[in-house]
Amino acid sequence: MFKKVQIYKTDKYNMLTVEVQGKTLIVREISDQWGEECHTFVSRPEMLHWAENRFRAEDFAGKEEERAAIMEGFRGV
Template sequence: MIKKNLIYKTDKYNMLNVEVHGKTIIAREISDQWGEECHTFLSRPELMHWAGNHFKPENFKGREEELETIMQNLRDV
């Protein structure tokens, strides 16, 4: 059984979906700059480590609530 989670979606070209396939977690990031990127993780701590490095606070100056929402959605996966 695959469980899909929408982490964020700003429009049809910028979004992050996380799918849970048993023990495997797949993050599919779609952006208008880079297209689609897939990241595969074997644990939630590995996913959160990636997210901590990928979503840096300095990139969210003035949008701290947006960053906290993204990180909370990832924690809820």
């Protein structure tokens, strides 16, 4: 049994979830542009490092609250 955490979901084609399977963290990113991408991490710090690079502050100019909510979701995993 694993735990699934939803980071965000705008609709059924745009969402980001994290599955916790023991010590393994699997990030599933689904978008209507790119389809599904899967990233596997062996530690929480590794996943947070990826998230910091994937959701860079400069990409969210004017949408800082959206980025803060996404990063808070990752930290809560």
